[in-house]
Amino acid sequence: MVEVDLELQRVKTEVDEERRRFAAERQRGASEVETARSQVAAERTAVLAQRAAAAAELDVERRNLAAEMDGERRRLAAELEEERRHIAAEHQRGAAEVESARLQLASEVATLQAQRQRSAVEIDSFRRQVAAEVAAQRAAAIAEVEQIHAGSAKLRAEFAALDEESNLQAFAFYKPRYAFASSEHYQSKLEEIRERQKRMLKDKEAATCAEEWLVNGSKVEGRKQINQTLKLMLRAFNGECDATIPKVRYNNVGVMEARIRKAWDVINSCAEVQRCTISDSYLCLKLEELSLVHEYEEKVQQERDEQRRIKEQMREEEQAQRELEKAKQEAEKEEARFAEALKKAQEEAQRLSGAKQQKLIAQVAELERKLAEAQTNKARAVSRAQMTRSGHVYIISNIGSFGEHVYKIGMTRRLDPMDRVKELGDASVPFEFDVHAIIYAEDAPKLESELHRAFHHRRVNRVNERKEFFNVSIMEIAEHVRLHHHASIEIVHEAEAMEYRKTLSMTQSAPNLAPDPKQALVRLAAGAGA
Structure with a gap:
């Protein structure tokens, strides 16, 4: 505490x-x-x-400034008055000068009016003279323009005929002049035409002279000179033809023919003074040679395409035959295996009794069913092997590669037609094909060819008929099959196009990472030529 x-x-x-x-x-x-x-x-x-002192100083400064401004105002007023008097004096002097100038101008105007009257007479005379000269020059110019127009039209016609690029943009389908069945017929006809040309050259009928000439008074020298001229003309014409004919293609036949005719005209015009000409018959033989060479090359290409098609068909047949043989062997193995198992099960069922026997009887029934199925598969494989025209007609599309409403109608004899569809969707196209229908027919080539004929006018590629693409709707194909072939057909109307649609979605979600696939694929399809 x-x-x-x-x-x-x-x-x-x-x-x-x-x-x-x-x-x-x-x-x-x-x-x-x-x-x-x-x-x-x-x-x-x-x-x-300090503020009071500053106010006092400011007041003094204001009074001084007012005094200076008053003095300056009085000085400016005096200067202004002096300037006003000076201006008044200048005005009086200027008025006097203006009056003097006015009088002088009136005198000059009177003089000019007299000169104008004289000039009017001279101008009228000069105008009539100029009008006459202009009329003459105009008539000459009109004649010259008409001459230029005529020359221009001639040159334009020649240029249009020889302009290959212009013809490439607007060429028409070439109509063959010959209809030989094979390239050998074209080759023999071509040799015949060339032999006729050689005969005309040998007989001196390819080029002729319509007049006999004298050189230094000698007919022999005249004939010698004319023969040399004819040789030069034929050498030039043959050289032009030899340079032109090998270049002929399906899209420039008209251009090459016009080029040969132009060379014939130019060479004949050069020797017109001497009256030397290359004959029309020789020209016609050269034009026939041009057409034959073109059609011969086309026929050779057709034969190559046909051989390629036959080889491809043979490979397809061999593949189908191998598959049928394999299916037959597998069916035989299955039949033998099930028969052996059935035999063992039947023997085992005879030895047993009761529940085990009932179980084995059920297994025997199942094995009998599988054996019957294996025998059916074997019979089907044998039947397919014997029926060389049975197969499947498939209808497929590839929207990503060829666009909407373009279908391929093809045929395969393979047991599984999807193997052929997968082959078609290899690395040659950017996306896989979608299957719309697969139709089994005992005469599959006939069904395929009839469908091709029915939609021939709707082909995407009308030149190469090996390209089996058609611009039709899937319903038109199905309706034709039902009406004319009475075949059952199941249709997939909408193409899945999974890879293409995923690609399109990815491109739209990231537009800066890749170009528009539609434009790229359209360019690809156009370049592929269907």
């Missing part, structure tokens, strides 16, 4: 001491505030004194 009292006493002493120190601090702070207030009042008094 005593310690507590002592502690309280000590705390009270510290509190009193703290109060006294705080009071001293407060008195010192009040003294400093008072000192600062006195300093601020003194500074305010000094600022007010």
